[in-house]
Amino acid sequence: MKNLLATALLPVFVLISLAADPPVALSGCPDRDGDGVCNDDDNCILTSNPDQADADGDGRGDVCDDCPADPENDIDHDGVCGDVDTCPNLWNPDQLQAAGPDGNCRPAEWVGPFIRGDSQGDFHVQIGDAVLTLNWLFLGTPEPRCVASADASADGRVDISDPIWTLAWLFMGGAPPPEPNECELSSTTGDISLGCEGWFCDQ
Numbered sequence: 001m002k003n004l005l006a007t008a009l010l011p012v013f014v015l016i017s018l019a020a021d022p023p024v025a026l027s028g029c030p031d032r033d034g035d036g037v038c039n040d041d042d043n044c045i046l047t048s049n050p051d052q053a054d055a056d057g058d059g060r061g062d063v064c065d066d067c068p069a070d071p072e073n074d075i076d077h078d079g080v081c082g083d084v085d086t087c088p089n090l091w092n093p094d095q096l097q098a099a100g101p102d103g104n105c106r107p108a109e110w111v112g113p114f115i116r117g118d119s120q121g122d123f124h125v126q127i128g129d130a131v132l133t134l135n136w137l138f139l140g141t142p143e144p145r146c147v148a149s150a151d152a153s154a155d156g157r158v159d160i161s162d163p164i165w166t167l168a169w170l171f172m173g174g175a176p177p178p179e180p181n182e183c184e185l186s187s188t189t190g191d192i193s194l195g196c197e198g199w200f201c202d203q
Contacts, residue, residue: 156190
């Protein structure tokens with residue numbers, strides 16, 4: 001009876017042992033994906049890739065790299081890998097923009113995407129955005145990544161009226177900042193003039 005019970009429980013003990021002890025490479029080091037390459041040296045620690053192929057040389061193995069032929073890994077965050085992006089350094093998920101004769105890929109007819117009033121670039125307009133703008137204007141702190149976003153009144157310039165506009169809307173029932181109120185591009189001349197160097201939000 002004891003032998004029968006031991007035989008029946010053996011698979012359970014094996015499973016518990018495997019769960020408690022992660023796979024190890026031949027050298028005896030931890031090897032989470034079991035591909036024979038130690039975790040510390042594996043460029044795809046969760047996906048088996050014994051050949052460690054890395055076509056673009058970015059340190060991510062091809063099997064776990066969303067952009068295996070783009071070492072910048074979609075630097076403009078528009079969802080299109082740089083090796084096939086019509087404008088690799090410009091957020092253009094619709095791929096309707098293309099570089100001009102000089103190779104410039106920053107069309108003058110729009111800027112963004114951004115949310116007006118969101119100086120911090122954290123997808124929400126709140127008191128911290130007004131504080132950041134005030135600190136930039138009067139205390140010499142770094143300017144917002146997207147200056148156009150600090151223009152809460154959409155009048156083409158950033159001054160003390162912009163944080164006041166934001167605070168009046170947030171706490172006194174004032175008018176909300178003009179569009180874009182969601183993460184969108186802007187074709188407003190003032191926004192284009194102010195500029196928006198960082199694409200910090202996604203549509």
